Amino acid sequence: MHKVTKKYQVYNQVQFETCVVRATWLDDKKKWEIELSRPSQKENQIKYFGFIFSGVVGLSVPNLPKEFEAFEGKVIHSAFWDNDYNLNNKRDAVIGSGTSSIQIIPNIASTVDHLYSFQRTPAWVSPKNEFKYSNFMINLNFGKWGNAKSKRAKFAKSALSMHMAHVLRSNGREDLIQKLVPEFPVGCKRIGVSDNYLQALCLPNVTVNCSPIKKIRGRTISTTDGIDTEVDTIVLATGFNVIGFLGEMQIFGQNGLLLNQLWKEQTPKTYKTVVIHGFSNFFMMLGSGSALGHSSVVTMIESQVDYGIEMIEYMLKNNITCMDPTEKAQEKFTTKLQSGFKGLDQWL
Secondary structure: OHHHHHHOOHHHHOOOOOEEEEEEEEOOOOEEEEEEEOOOOOOOEEEEEOOEEEOOOOOOOEOOOHHHHHOOOEEEEHHHOOOOOOOOOOEEEEEOOOHHHHHHHHHHOOOOOEEEEEOOOOOOEEOOOOOOOOHHHHHHHHHHHOOOOOHHHHHHHHHHHHHHHHHHHHOOOHHHHHHHOOOOOOOOOOOEEOOOHHHHHOOOOEEEEOOOEEEEEOOEEEEOOOOEEEOOEEEEOOOEOOOOOOOOOEEEOHHHOEHHHHHHHOOOOOEOOOEEOOEOOEEEOOOOOOOOOOOOHHHHHHHHHHHHHHHHHHHHHOOOOOOOOOHHHHHHHHHHHHHOOOOOHHHO
16 A cells, blocks of 8 residues: 555645544535644644545544543553553453454463453454455355355354364363354354464463453453453453544534534434535545445445545536535435344344
């Protein structure tokens, strides 16, 4: 990505160390007024643009559970890794069992004094199988979780269960099978891909605790099973605010409508996941209903950017200054999108 950025001289058009405070649609000017804040400047900048592409997305705002604020030791979130802090020879707790945890644990387990993995829900973990896939294999593999009740999905679940159980059993930790092999269908949550995560959890200096955390007091983590665990460091692999599509940025559309408040009060609605009724010339990348857990989000972003560009080209060709979807079109699209999730809440 750095290579592409340099090749097409994108850096010349990027303003770093800048916070977008707000974006306000000016109906009289048919433009967006952007307020920018920079640490090096006392006063905020005001700039005007005809179009906005929001690339904040939901995986940029870390989820920081407030209960861990009471911890008196060192707290590190995976998104804000402290390279100057030495985890070695300390008692370290990793909170979470998602893909961040699956990457972190194997890299620190062998060097810490003791590692405690706190996880409420286990994750499906498959081997990397690093080889080139044909289109046939890609389509075949995707079908494994297209329908959780299909024979292919049931076979995939059985095969992955056997693989995970074999890894744990061969590392002398059959006792972890019940804790770490999920019951829900493969694909309901992002699948972990690793050849060393389960193995790391089997190390003698690693303890897996699947009981919910009840309280943080001093440097002690208390879980509902009555166990108190004292640690020096907490590593939060607690993911991101996946509905924090706007981050700290305030978006004011037509008639002063605040998008942040609107989406706080009701389900986020869009048209084609990109454009929003009442917010002209505003295009959102990886907004509500467009993210995915088992493929490349870059592909999704590229498709959404292409859609925005097509709209702009259409507007220029037809001498249209601003455009946003009708409420009816947006409602129809959102309703159809939501209907696809019916029956899936049983796995939550």
